[in-house]
Amino acid sequence: MTSREESAETLRRAGHRVTSAKLLVMEALRHAGDHLSATSVIYQVRRDAPHVSESTVYRTLGALRDSRLISETTFGHGEVAYEWLEKRPHHHLVCSQCGVVYELSDEVVIGFAKQLSDTHGFDADLQHLAVPGICLDCSRGSEVAGK
């Protein structure tokens, strides 16, 4: 089964119609294998199919996010990043100083979610968390610079 057919099947299972616009957006995110900004997705899609409008891409991204096929994350104060969700759930540590993004394994986050559930009865939906902060390199660097 080709990648396109898989995508089509996934769409159907999620209750969407199979349209070229949705397939293009999905393929762009799958092949990127990384975070893509909405703008990048638009660029990728329109490179193959210039007739697809921006609003369609935005709406498709929203629909795929609602169906849990892709994740939507806000890194810092910039654009929104989208990512194909085939892998295990994972999270990110974003350094506010150097901007580097580290992957964070799910375990620590699961423990956190369990605590929220135990203490507040709140069923946290932490499918894709972005935690701001200062990475090791930067905190070392500023110590040196501070002296």
Add this chain to the structure above:
Amino acid sequence: MTSREESAETLRRAGHRVTSAKLLVMEALRHAGDHLSATSVIYQVRRDAPHVSESTVYRTLGALRDSRLISETTFGHGEVAYEWLEKRPHHHLVCSQCGVVYELSDEVVIGFAKQLSDTHGFDADLQHLAVPGICLDCSRGSEVAGK
């Protein structure tokens, strides 16, 4: 000392100039004592001083956020919410279904931050976290509805 004078003093300590625009933004957030959207802040400020431009309010909010005088939080997929930071750090549980926002004590979050520090050497900056999920009421409600 009046509230305005306190705000002025706070501004000076943070290395800002004391201007009427900044004071108005600060007063709006202090008196609200709750989250305000950027739009609400603009409305409040311009009610007292119609000449202040939107961009000034946005820039002021950004500057105050950078100086850690106010917090900036993204609830769900809507606008950005600002809040005066006089109280202890606190966090929020946002129900994706009913939209209710619960306060979350700092303790659970501190534990989470410590884990990130221990396992990844990452100094997380969780001054104002918003956790999406489903609240107790809604998860009960959907159980009943589902039967």
Add this chain to the structure above:
DNA sequence: CCCTCAGATGCAACAACTTGCAAGAGCGAG
């Protein structure tokens, strides 16, 4: 009390989305 200048502001253009509406297109029924 006046000068100076970096920081603050207003304005308008720009960027990043969102939405209303009419036209188009999957896909299940017949």
Add this chain to the structure above:
DNA sequence: CTCGCTCTTGCAAGTTGTTGCATCTGAGGG
């Protein structure tokens, strides 16, 4: 194969927030 319902899409206008630039002003130095 055709019909028709409903989901999608394109277009254009509307929000929400950001940025470049010229002007203005708070506040320390003279």
